[in-house]
Amino acid sequence: MRFSLRARVAAATALGATLVVAALAVVTSVAISRNNVNQLDERLTTASQALVPNAAVLETFLDQLSAAFAVTIRTGDTVRASTPIQLPDLGEGSATVDVNGQRFRVYTTKTVSLVDISIAIGVPAIEAQQVTDEQQKQVIFVGLCAIAVSTGLGWLFGGRAVRPLVELTRQVSAQPPMPPDTKTGVREADELAIAIGGMLQRVNDAQDRTNAALSTARDFAAVSAHELRTPLTAMRTDIEVLSTLDLGPAQRQEILGDLERTQGRVETTLGALERLASGELSSDSDRVPTDVVEICDIAAQDAIRQHRGLAVHIDSEPSVSMRALPTGLRLAMGNALTNAVRHGGADAVTITIERDGTLVTVIVDDNGTGLPEEERSSVFERFYRGAAAAKGGSGLGLALVEQQAELHGGRAYFTDSPLGGARLVLELEDQTLK
Structure with missing residues (x-):
């Protein structure tokens, strides 16, 4: 299947835009996901800083808290208090864990006092994932729009880019071909126009030489035929006389001598014509x-x-x-x-x-x-x-x-x-x- 250069430019632009947008989408999606997790970690850290000083008070009503988040307080390996959703024993810092088939983002901190107490605070990771998914959809939508716009611009500007070539084709296709414009402002088109102009000039020169050679050949043939006609006519006359008349030996010898001289003239002329033609073909x-x-x-x-x-x-x-x-x-x-x-x-x-x-x-x-x-x-x-x-x-x-x-x-x-x-x-x- 053949496509126009304009379509090829638009397709190349769309492909380039797709690759760029895909790369940017991957980088942006990773950045968005990481940023949302970091924000969630900051919220958990802030909540932990507020709850740790009040851990003793918090223990009395943990079981009454909403399932929107989970808190588990431990002393060593012993759970002192927990929300209905109990978080696993983790080291200090942030981590993502599965609890009863549900993913949680958990931040764990430890207090050093008379008794070592660790407090783990977690929220469902789905909240951050939903935000991330929504933002990633927006990124994909914007990327698709960018690809569409790039394709349209490629088609628009591709038409302007190939216009010199279209004009060059029109000039060369004219009858007779017009000398192509070598100052289009597009370097490649100018170089192509110069090459085509040189080719057309060589073709015209060759055609002129061919026409001149044909004209010379026609004149040459006409003049040669005219010059050879006279001795050939004379030879035919002599042959007719020899074949129709009863001539004496002296008369026959005279006519034969004339035939020989005429034949020599024809042979000399043909030889000279051959040499002239050879010279013209050198x-x-x-x-x-x-x-x-x-x-x-x-x-x-x-x-x-x-x-x-x-x-x-x-x-x-x-x-x-x-x-x-x-x-x-x-x-x-x-x-x-x-x-x-x-x-x-x-x-x-x-x-x-x-x-x-x-x-x-x-x-x-x-x-x-x-x-x-x-x-x-x-x-x-x-x-x-x-x-x-x-x-x-x-x-x-x-x-x-x-x-x-x-x-x-x-x-x-x-x-x-x-x-x-x-x-x-x-x-x-x-x-x-x-």
Whole structure:
């Protein structure tokens, strides 16, 4: 069974009040009982002080006294006189005894004269017990009233205490959720509101990232489908021609060559698209300490093997390390060198690596044909091909370069190169030094 926090506060208050009242009732009852007995003892002591000097006179009419109290006079073990109710032989002082099934509170005193005489005076203990019972009932009644009042106050103040939580629930349950109030005056509620506010912010941020990723994916898929449609249509046309027309060997060879080139273009485009998607899915956990000089050297060696006559020179310190995505940097440098050779016609490239605080700059200079100033921004767009671009490219190489620069907190841009061609600049931010 589920209970509201307000009911729990009221129940806890009632339980606490019950325990306190029960403890106080026990202590008070014991104190009342002891106090009543003490008062009775004081009365008996006072009566004894008045009767002892007149013991001889008292003996003559003891048997005529009321049964409301009892008096017994002894000399040693001999009873000299007594009321109808005879009290037992007791030592000096107060005591509670049973006489004929009735409890008496008795005070005994002894006189020292020519004859030792002891006088015991007693009254029924029921009188004191009745007073005690009555007072204890009053204590119990007051205690029950205190428990009831405490429960009511717990319910009343519990409602006020949980009001910030009720308001917090209302704010969070709103559509869209409202930022919770973090200044309610209740420390626990404020801490909970701050925690919920942080959680809502993280959820909103994650939702924004998800929406952005979905939007990017939709755009990516639309553009990719558009770019792949043209070569696929061309391939279908070539296949229809081969299957429907009776062509000579030369014509068939020409169409097969066109099919091969188109298939290579499709394959290149799909590979580039896969690498772009992989870059967008990378996270901070993929970043590792990376030597940028080593990455550039590997890319340079691969480019020299792929392009005969190409010379690549690296101008840098022996090592420039940063926390980076090594696969992404390797991909970016490979595309930069391929772009310089294939589309710029370069045969000499210089790679310069510099560090300035947290900024690592990679500069790729070539001696190719250069890049018109009006195309220096457009070439980074996906599937964009410059006016002087060679055939067969996917239009995604420089998009990959820019993507990796942005993933590393920087940017990529073109300027004029002192070698006569184009200068590609990659600015990378080393996050570990921040």
